[in-house]
Amino acid sequence: MDKPVIILGAKGIAHPALEIFNSNQVIVYGFLDEDESIYGTEINSIPILGNTEDEGFLKLVGKKTEAFVAVDDTKYRKFLVEMLHDVRKVQPVxxxxxxxxxxxxxxxxxxxxxxxxxxxxxxxxxxxxxxxxxxxxxxxxxxxxxxxxxxxxxxxxxxxxxxxxxxxxxxxxxxxxxxxxxxxxxxxxxxxxxxxxxxxxxxxxxxxxxx
CATH class of the missing domain: 2.160.10.10 (Hexapeptide repeat proteins)
Known part of the structure; x- marks a missing residue:
């Protein structure tokens, strides 16, 4: 994988997802999450940048980055996947x-x-x-x-x-x-x-x- 990855979600499987990408020498650009209280914090030195629907970061997906949806809740996972399809015309990696x-x-x-x-x-x-x-x-x-x-x-x-x-x-x-x-x-x-x-x-x- 040539491009870095933005991980949507910063809880649940997000941390082990980061470990997986690290183990495969894939750069993680940052996390997006709906919980404002964790913005500006880090997971293993990778920043939580902002909201999962932040157009400023989402516009990078498909051009400069890939995306991975790290959300355990199926309903919300589906929502984010459909958003990536509709807005960015991409499939999560x-x-x-x-x-x-x-x-x-x-x-x-x-x-x-x-x-x-x-x-x-x-x-x-x-x-x-x-x-x-x-x-x-x-x-x-x-x-x-x-x-x-x-x-x-x-x-x-x-x-x-x-x-x-x-x-x-x-x-x-x-x-x-x-x-x-x-x-x-x-x-x-x-x-x-x-x-x-x-x-x-x-x-x-x-x-x-x-x-």
Missing amino acids: NAIHQRAYISTDASIGHGNFINANVLVGAGTEVGSHCILHTGAIIDHKVKVGDFVQIGAGSIINADVTIEEGAFIGSGVTIVGGVTIGKGARVGAGSVVIASVGKNETVFGNPAAKVK
């Missing part, structure tokens, strides 16, 4: 840690956060704007939709489908072949042995629907 392993025939979209020791297996498809936390294992021929979040240490077995916007907590195991529906949530430590419907929340071993 990926933040992929040097110690992540992406199979040579896996496909990865745009704007993903992939932390250290993540494994993405052969033939797996990862959409765009996903968050894959440390040590998550996504086995072969898995399909991961856009805006999916997978917690640290989770194991997604072969042929699983995880639809758009689903949230998988830390330490979850999903057995092969099941589908996690759009917007579904799987609680931390759960073992999922059957498909989960759209917008359902499940928890436990075996995972059961939470009412």
